[in-house]
Amino acid sequence: xxxxxxxxxxxxxxxxxxxxxxxxxxxxxxxxxxxxxxxxxxxxxxxxxxxxxxxxxxxxxxxxxxxxxxxxxxxxxxxxxxxxxxxxxxxxxxxxxxxxxxxxxxxxxxxxxxxxxxxxxxxxxxxxxxxxxxxxxxxxxxxxxxxxxxxxxxxxxxxxxxxxxxxxxxxxxxxxxxxxxxxxxxxxxxxxxxxxxxxxxxxxxxxxxxxxxxxxxxxxxxxxxxxxxxxxxxxxxxxxxxxxxxxxxxxxxxxxxxxxxxxxx
Numbered sequence: 001x002x003x004x005x006x007x008x009x010x011x012x013x014x015x016x017x018x019x020x021x022x023x024x025x026x027x028x029x030x031x032x033x034x035x036x037x038x039x040x041x042x043x044x045x046x047x048x049x050x051x052x053x054x055x056x057x058x059x060x061x062x063x064x065x066x067x068x069x070x071x072x073x074x075x076x077x078x079x080x081x082x083x084x085x086x087x088x089x090x091x092x093x094x095x096x097x098x099x100x101x102x103x104x105x106x107x108x109x110x111x112x113x114x115x116x117x118x119x120x121x122x123x124x125x126x127x128x129x130x131x132x133x134x135x136x137x138x139x140x141x142x143x144x145x146x147x148x149x150x151x152x153x154x155x156x157x158x159x160x161x162x163x164x165x166x167x168x169x170x171x172x173x174x175x176x177x178x179x180x181x182x183x184x185x186x187x188x189x190x191x192x193x194x195x196x197x198x199x200x201x202x203x204x205x206x207x208x209x210x211x212x213x214x215x216x217x218x219x220x221x222x223x224x225x226x227x228x229x230x231x232x233x234x235x236x237x238x239x240x241x242x243x244x245x246x247x248x249x250x251x252x253x254x255x256x257x258x259x260x261x262x263x264x265x
Contacts (some may be wrong), residue, residue, distance in 0.1 A: 002053075039078060088160065141198050186231060
């Protein structure tokens with residue numbers, strides 16, 4: 001497939017041996033040329049060997065960063081800075097794509113040059129790759145802006161965004177406090193939404209694994225709501241069209257913060 005876009009896939013990995021091969025296989029099956037930037041973030045398991053031994057086809061060129069552990073967000077910054085594509089695709093080592101995921105999203109970018117960020121719906125899977133549910137995220141830009149008032153409207157492993165738009169933001173940089181890291185993507189989608197159109201395609205073309213040790217599940221619940229409250233307030237100050245909706249969502253978060261403060265659950 002010939003198009004004006006070149007795609008770089010950013011794959012940070014820390015001890016991802018359990019599901020990495022499944023992830024790499026799905027990248028290898030994509031129906032277009034792409035660059036894979038693999039960031040081995042100081043893994044102590046067999047992740048690096050799995051990557052080095054994997055047989056990629058001719059459509060995939062690879063770059064490998066191998067170093068001591070610096071953290072997830074650092075790995076994302078490093079991978080994107082090293083990438084050569086004008087579109088950045090994201091995937092985590094425990095997730096995988098359907099064969100047409102990237103090509104369907106490229107078609108969106110080709111249909112309208114104003115797109116800066118496109119994602120998809122997902123199938124939720126467990127540690128055995130059994131499907132446990134499906135996302136129902138907003139599709140069009142208008143509904144995505146509304147959804148930003150309460151939560152992230154994108155599955156991180158589904159998104160593709162323009163690198164030049166990303167470079168116009170602070171990227172995943174949301175501060176050095178560890179508890180902020182799990183909403184760095186949410187904050188980035190908000191910043192990108194200011195620069196152009198955002199959309200989710202209808203199909204569920206990413207398989208998103210829900211694990212008990214994931215970043216979002218391990219964070220203190222009260223801190224999670226406090227951090228979300230700060231970002232929701234920032235969205236509300238910028239996008240003023242959904243004032244009542246936003247006030248209601250913020251009120252729900254305030255109630256949860258109060259519950260955790262008084263009762264701890």
